[in-house]
Amino acid sequence: MRIAVAGGTGTVGHHVVEEVESAGHEVVALSRRRGVDVRNQVRLATALAGVDAVIDTLNVASVRRGPAEEFFKATSEALQACAADAGVRHLVTLSILGMEDVPGYGYYRAKLVQEQTMLAGPVGATVLRASQFFEFAAQMIALTRRGRFAVVPQMRSQPVAARTVARHLVRLAVEQPGGRHELAGPEVHEIPDVARRIAVARGERLHVVGVPFPGRAGRAMRNGALLARAGTEIDGPTLEDWLSAVWQKPDGGPDR
Template sequence: MRIAVAGGTGVVGRHVVAAVERAGHEAVVLSRGRGVDVATGSGLDAALEGVDAVVDTLNVTSLREKVATEFFTTTSRHLVAAGVRAGVGHHVLLSIVGIDRASGYGYYRAKLAQEEVVRAGDLPWSVVRATQFHEFPGQVLGQVPGPVGIMPRMRCRPVAAAEVGTYLAEVAAGPARGQAPEIAGPREEQMADMARRLLRARGRRRWVLPVDFPGAGAAFRGGALLPDGEGPRGSVTFDEWLSASQA
């Protein structure tokens, strides 16, 4: 089958593409570099010809609710509408574990709005919620350069992006599941501790300052972002991932 991956060159998307191809399917990468702009819809109709399923792993770097909501809802509407025109049979959306329990955070409200677009669309759908990726602490540290690294006080269960990519590919190759079982990593971590270990491994000296994120501090601290049901669990720990990435 042909499976298109929106954001197929990103942190998770590239792993979806690899997993699709390992399973013997054809991967179609939807990216500007391949002549497809999902934000405007340009090139989508041609790219989705003959495609059986679409996996949406797109992300936006802005944490501002208005910007994130506009991006997520617009790109999802374009993907769903083009999928209907092309006869796509399955739309798979990557989302985040616990966003309904931490909806005081604007970025998460944007992801919830995106989920609603997919649910209300005219394509059979699956929403796959994942916990934070092992790359997340480095991404947060990179947003605010300087001697102090600001990190959320957050209980999490980080998962390898490669394992999420494999799960997304498996879901896409099967029938629509609606709200699919959540995927999470093998053990619980504190986000600030992960950041400190990351900095030590990279030989960098920065003071990590844990803070409460506006609107979601209590939820983050209280474990709202941990999975609360059965689902696939990754096997790669943060320390294993960190060791492999340094090597």
């Protein structure tokens, strides 16, 4: 198969590209760094020529509802329209486990619009809702670090490795389109604790401050809204095994 990965240079997207290749398929990575802004339908249409399936791992820098919703609506509509014209058989979109149970958080509202737009389009679509990546804690450190301090959102999660998410996305892409699937890691962790464990594994002296989300969203996140529920598929590695595999590589592991 020929599989396009929208956001193929991102935190999870670059793993998807590697998983597509190692499964023996041809891959096309789409991102602005690769010369394709997905909102530019002329560029996108050219890039999707001959593609059988598209895996959408796009992300937007803002967590505010307005800009995030605008981005996910525009990119999903463009992917659906150009995929239909190109004869693409299947669109797979990555979303977030439990977000529908977290009220009042703009980014999650925008992700729901993304799901609805994808599922309403002419090309058969599948949604994978995954829990927070272990790498999300590293992203938060990179984003907020000031000297020896970093600020990480207080979220009770069942985090999963981005590589595992990538493997499931590729598995879904080669199957028939349809419905929502859920994926989480094997253990419950507080995301600031994951960040602390990453800092220790990297040999860094970092003080991680856990900051709760305000209001109803924060209460829901602290009370388990983001955890696996009946029917959620569970897949490893554990945090301990992920830390050993990623951070003890000779090159020190990826900085994300």
